[in-house]
Amino acid sequence: MASITEDQRLDAVFTALSDPTRRDIVARLSAGEATVKELAERYEMSMQAVSQHIGVLERSGLVSRGRHRQTRPCRLEPAALAVAVSWIEQSRRTWAARMDRLETRLADLQQGAGR
Template identity: 60%
Template sequence: MSVAHLDATFLALADPTRRAIIGRLTEGDATVNELAEPFAMSLPAVSKHIKVLERCGLVTRSRRAQFRPCRLNVSALAEAESWIQESRRVWSDRFDQLDEHLRDLQAGGEAAR
């Protein structure tokens, strides 16, 4: 995943409305009208949120007769999750090294007493 794409994904997920839309789409495909139901905002505002999610690949739309249902693209979430897991591993290793270093310092200070 490119840095720009990763940035766009996290930017999209930073908004609570877009996270709620993603949450709803985990239950299955939905139209813009269905996605807009729980929000006190206009359909054009919800459509703008969906377009942000589409641009980073988290949501796709298909055509079914006159409807254009939205669908969650799980693989895009998996890419972000992969980045998070790798970062977690790196930071966990760094904290383990810091713990070891602090234990060594503490042990060295106790030996000097």
């Protein structure tokens, strides 16, 4: 079985979160487990369409489905967000450093112009 790279995980998470319905499902599941039927009640779409959205979330690792009697509740897997959070934080640090250097350079230019 081929292993999934961090870039592939990151792509899958961002792809899954690129859709507003899927982001809403993730937000709903952050409050606790729910069945597909319970999730579908919020949307003007079929249960099959909601199931397809959940499938995308499952493939990205953001959501898993368990078993409880006759139901298969969906649950959020917050650890799957770690790769995205790490990437975002690294990008934030990079851009903050660049902006700090730009600010310093602009201040130096302003001081030079004032002489």
